Amino acid sequence: MSEHVLPKRVYYTIFAVLMLSTYLTVQMAFIDLGRFNTVAALAIAIFKATLVVLFFMHVKYSSRLTWAVVLSGVFWLGILLVLTMSDYLTRPWLTFG
Amino acid sequence: MSPDGAITAGAHDIDPVHRVADDLDEVRHGALAHQFDNLEQQREAATLGMWAFLVTEVLFFGVLFAVYGLYRMWYPEAFTAASHELHLWLGTVNTAVLITSSLTMALAVHAAQTGERRQLLTFLVLTMILGAAFLGIKGYEYYSGFVENHLPGPRFQFEAEHFQHAQIFFSLYFIMTGLHAVHMIIGLAVMAVMLWLSWRGTISPEYYNPIEISGLYWHFVDIVWIFLFPLLYLIGRHA
Numbered sequence: 001m002s003e004h005v006l007p008k009r010v011y012y013t014i015f016a017v018l019m020l021s022t023y024l025t026v027q028m029a030f031i032d033l034g035r036f037n038t039v040a041a042l043a044i045a046i047f048k049a050t051l052v053v054l055f056f057m058h059v060k061y062s063s064r065l066t067w068a069v070v071l072s073g074v075f076w077l078g079i080l081l082v083l084t085m086s087d088y089l090t091r092p093w094l095t096f097g
Numbered sequence: 098m099s100p101d102g103a104i105t106a107g108a109h110d111i112d113p114v115h116r117v118a119d120d121l122d123e124v125r126h127g128a129l130a131h132q133f134d135n136l137e138q139q140r141e142a143a144t145l146g147m148w149a150f151l152v153t154e155v156l157f158f159g160v161l162f163a164v165y166g167l168y169r170m171w172y173p174e175a176f177t178a179a180s181h182e183l184h185l186w187l188g189t190v191n192t193a194v195l196i197t198s199s200l201t202m203a204l205a206v207h208a209a210q211t212g213e214r215r216q217l218l219t220f221l222v223l224t225m226i227l228g229a230a231f232l233g234i235k236g237y238e239y240y241s242g243f244v245e246n247h248l249p250g251p252r253f254q255f256e257a258e259h260f261q262h263a264q265i266f267f268s269l270y271f272i273m274t275g276l277h278a279v280h281m282i283i284g285l286a287v288m289a290v291m292l293w294l295s296w297r298g299t300i301s302p303e304y305y306n307p308i309e310i311s312g313l314y315w316h317f318v319d320i321v322w323i324f325l326f327p328l329l330y331l332i333g334r335h336a
Contacts, residue, residue: 005210015200022192022326026185029331037335041327049320056203056316058309063141066148073152077159084163089170 004061014055021048128304140306147310151317158321161273165328168265175262177333179255182247183270184238188330191234192322198227199319206312209295209305217300217308221292224315228285235278242267270329277325280318287311 025044033040054060059070126136133139169176205220246254248271249264256263291311294300300308 005207008204008207011200011203011207014203015196018196018199019193022189022196025327025331026189029327029334032335037331037333041331045324045327048323052199052316052320052323056199056319057313062144065141066145069145069148069152073148073155076152077155080156080159081163081166085166088167 004058006055006058006061010055014051017051018048126303128299128301136303140309143306143310144313147313151313154317158273158276161269161276162324162328165269165273168262168269169328169332172259172262172265175259176266177336178259179263179266179270180329180332181334181336182245183330184241185330185334187234187238188326191231192326194227194231194234195319195322198224198231199316201227202312202315205291206305206308209300209308210302212302214295214298214300217295218292221288221295225285225288225292228281228288228315232278232281232285235274235281239271242271273325274329277318277321280321284311284315284318287314 021044025041028040028044029037031037053070059066129136129139133142201220201223205217205224208214208216208220242248246252247267249268253260253264253267288311291300291308294307
């Protein structure tokens with residue numbers, strides 16, 4: 001078998017980073033950054049999710065076909081969000097009569 | 098599935114490349130389904146299938162996140178006020194509990210890969226305990242939300258200014274965390290089956306697909322919470 005057995009310390013390291021990020025995201029919520037509070041919260045969440053996908057879910061060591069499927073998920077989610085928002089958020093631009 | 102000891106026959110004879118690569122004369126592994134050439138191909142197919150399912154799950158939850166995004170952009174003040182009513186420390190503790198359960202899950206998969214049966218069983222049980230703890234805390238939050246009249250409907254109470262729009266926030270809160278909790282319950286059921294398979298000795302370093310792909314599901318549910326937590330609990334906490 002040629003699968004990758006990661007050393008345990010990789011999991012412990014990722015776990016520590018995830019916990020630290022959680023602490024950080026809570027702390028940052030109490031600082032007034034204006035609109036950037038949401039941006040920061042989402043950036044940290046995306047960072048955490050990426051770590052989970054790459055290491056806990058082993059995608060970093062998976063085949064290119066698996067990579068393609070994972071990225072297609074992100075891509076379709078992007079279509080869902082971008083097209084929905086580009087509709088709703090531009091509706092006020094058009095005022096007829 | 099071919100029974101233990103069955104010899105591969107037929108199909109490979111027309112393909113000389115496979116004959117070399119596939120150890121035709123080897124005895125097939127008991128867990129190897131007949132449509133696969135070898136365990137590695139079977140594992141690859143299982144992982145891919147699970148990911149295909151998870152992509153549909155991403156879109157399933159994605160719609161709710163889109164709805165959340167829209168209403169939050171339309172009613173930012175109401176969302177901030179309503180978010181402040183949630184118990185931040187309970188949400189934070191639950192985030193830590195779930196991340197820890199992802200660690201124990203990852204370690205369970207590791208134990209399955211290296212064939213450490215005792216560790217595999219221990220980490221599966223720990224994962225289930227942490228998952229149940231998450232649901233317990235979530236249940237307490239639902240209970241307090243109910244007592245504080247935050248459940249949208251006739252009993253809903255909120256400051257008059259945001260009465261309508263806060264109900265939208267709490268509807269999304271209960272639907273999104275509720276759907277997440279349903280996934281957790283399914284995850285616990287899946288883990289119970291994995292515990293049974295591991296106890297029976299079905300899982301080995303050659304065949305651990307069930308643990309691996311159950312882990313993928315568990316981590317996915319963790320990721321959903323990683324997004325739910327800041328979006329629901331952390332809006333405008335500085336205000």
